[in-house]
Amino acid sequence: MKNKHTAKVPTSRLSRFSSLGGLASRLAGNVIVAGAKKLTQGQKPSLNELMMTPQNITHMTNKLAELRGAAMKVGQMLSMDSGELLPKELSDILSQLRSDAKAMPHKQLITILKSNWGNDWLDPFAHFELSPFAAASIGQVHLATLSTGEKLAIKLQYPGIRSSINSDIDNVATILKLSNLIPSNVQLDQLLTEAKKQLHVEADYHSEQLMLQRFQSFIENGQIAGNHFLIPQVYPSLCNQNILVMEFIEGQSIESVAALAQPIRNEVATRLLELFFKELFCFKLMQTDPNFANYQYQNTSGKLVLLDFGASRTIPDALSEQYRQLMSACITDDRIAMESAAQSIGFFQDSITATQKSLVLDIFYMACEPLRFDGEYDFSRNTLASRIKEAGMAMSMQSNEWHSPPADAIFIHRKLAGLYLLASRIGAKANVKQLFENL
Numbered sequence: 001m002k003n004k005h006t007a008k009v010p011t012s013r014l015s016r017f018s019s020l021g022g023l024a025s026r027l028a029g030n031v032i033v034a035g036a037k038k039l040t041q042g043q044k045p046s047l048n049e050l051m052m053t054p055q056n057i058t059h060m061t062n063k064l065a066e067l068r069g070a071a072m073k074v075g076q077m078l079s080m081d082s083g084e085l086l087p088k089e090l091s092d093i094l095s096q097l098r099s100d101a102k103a104m105p106h107k108q109l110i111t112i113l114k115s116n117w118g119n120d121w122l123d124p125f126a127h128f129e130l131s132p133f134a135a136a137s138i139g140q141v142h143l144a145t146l147s148t149g150e151k152l153a154i155k156l157q158y159p160g161i162r163s164s165i166n167s168d169i170d171n172v173a174t175i176l177k178l179s180n181l182i183p184s185n186v187q188l189d190q191l192l193t194e195a196k197k198q199l200h201v202e203a204d205y206h207s208e209q210l211m212l213q214r215f216q217s218f219i220e221n222g223q224i225a226g227n228h229f230l231i232p233q234v235y236p237s238l239c240n241q242n243i244l245v246m247e248f249i250e251g252q253s254i255e256s257v258a259a260l261a262q263p264i265r266n267e268v269a270t271r272l273l274e275l276f277f278k279e280l281f282c283f284k285l286m287q288t289d290p291n292f293a294n295y296q297y298q299n300t301s302g303k304l305v306l307l308d309f310g311a312s313r314t315i316p317d318a319l320s321e322q323y324r325q326l327m328s329a330c331i332t333d334d335r336i337a338m339e340s341a342a343q344s345i346g347f348f349q350d351s352i353t354a355t356q357k358s359l360v361l362d363i364f365y366m367a368c369e370p371l372r373f374d375g376e377y378d379f380s381r382n383t384l385a386s387r388i389k390e391a392g393m394a395m396s397m398q399s400n401e402w403h404s405p406p407a408d409a410i411f412i413h414r415k416l417a418g419l420y421l422l423a424s425r426i427g428a429k430a431n432v433k434q435l436f437e438n439l
């Protein structure tokens with residue numbers, strides 16, 4: 001099968017890279033044409049204006065789509081680092097990549113299945129759906145049924161991903177630099193290093209399997225309430241670095257909870273925030289990707305389905321303790337203790353000015369607003385997520401010297417910000433103070 005919804009994933013490093021030269025000359029060509037047009041009309045265009053023609057945006061999106069996993073990861077890191085500062089064109093391109101995944105052609109898929117499971121790969125299955133039902137960032141997800149009747153979700157990684165991560169990320173960086181879309185105060189190199197590291201972790205489905213099993217064990221030993229949460233079981237004998245075989249769990253989108261009764265909305269947000277605190281302070285292991293697609297709500301059981309443990313990170317003991325101190329200090333408005341906790345987390349470098357320091361502390365204070373509130377904090381009435389973003393923007397405008405906080409901290413903040421956004425999207429109220437105090 002080959003149609004507009006399928007595309008052979010280029011495996012060799014050379015084929016993933018060679019088309020870039022073509023892109024650069026095409027972009028340059030369009031810039032010259034558009035520039036000449038404007039000049040003949042008596043206008044003096046800026047380079048940025050010339051780069052961002054619809055034609056160039058299309059070319060760039062197509063190139064980034066070929067490097068989808070790497071492009072999505074760099075995009076994620078960029079938006080974590082600079083929040084709303086990303087130019088709209090770039091955010092649009094990146095969100096298009098998320099939704100525009102192309103499936104592998106059947107022939108390529110079967111070759112991969114054979115090379116992983118052998119020629120008799122189909123034997124354990126009563127049925128294997130060749131067309132994926134969902135896209136993963138560096139793979140695709142298939143539905144299958146075992147001969148025993150168990151329904152499976154099988155996440156299959158695109159070929160050649162692991163060996164090309166570093167060069168793919170460098171290629172994405174080249175495209176983004178060519179596009180002139182990166183804000184000048186973003187320290188791209190540091191971010192690229194982090195993106196490479198994170199993508200190497202996420203491209204190892206065996207380590208995702210181990211993370212899933214660890215979270216599963218939290219349910220088994222009662223640390224995560226099994227009457228509220230569902231986490232897919234894994235089938236280790238069918239798993240490897242390229243394939244993650246899980247129990248298929250039926251669920252509705254988490255955003256659909258917004259249409260349910262208020263107590264259900266509150267319960268969902270409360271459980272997710274409670275899980276966040278447990279991850280940070282008890283398990284010292286956090287699933288750091290709060291993408292809404294990673295949470296589902298199962299109408300029939302009223303349970304929350306947790307998916308995608310590829311981005312799980314171990315939280316060092318010291319960091320967990322420093323966050324406890326920071327949050328406690330924010331609750332009591334103890335500025336000195338806040339400063340000392342933030343310092344030990346690694347937020348302030350020597351070059352930071354007193355004004356910058358104060359802005360950072362203001363943001364922490366703001367982010368802990370729900371923890372200070374007595375009773376149920378109404379996320380739907382509060383513009384907390386956007387206020388935090390605005391403050392972050394104002395801060396990064398202050399100086400080009402602003403350095404990025406440590407990676408662990410960025411991931412923790414991103415998770416909390418994602419949960420606030422989710423709570424607000426589903427119109428929930430939650431007694432966050434009580435959750436924090438009850439830990």
Ligand SMILES: Nc1ncnc2c1ncn2[C@@H]1O[C@H](COP(=O)(O)OP(=O)(O)OP(=O)(O)O)[C@@H](O)[C@H]1O
Pocket residue numbers: 134135136137138139141153155232246247248249250291293294307308309310
């Ligand atoms: N066990 C499962 N049961 C049902 N659906 C699943 C299961 N696992 C994954 N899916 C579906 O596949 C999608 C992609 O899976 P997953 O989030 O694990 O991939 P990913 O590569 O981490 O994606 P991304 O990085 O884009 O979030 C999920 O959003 C969900 O729709």
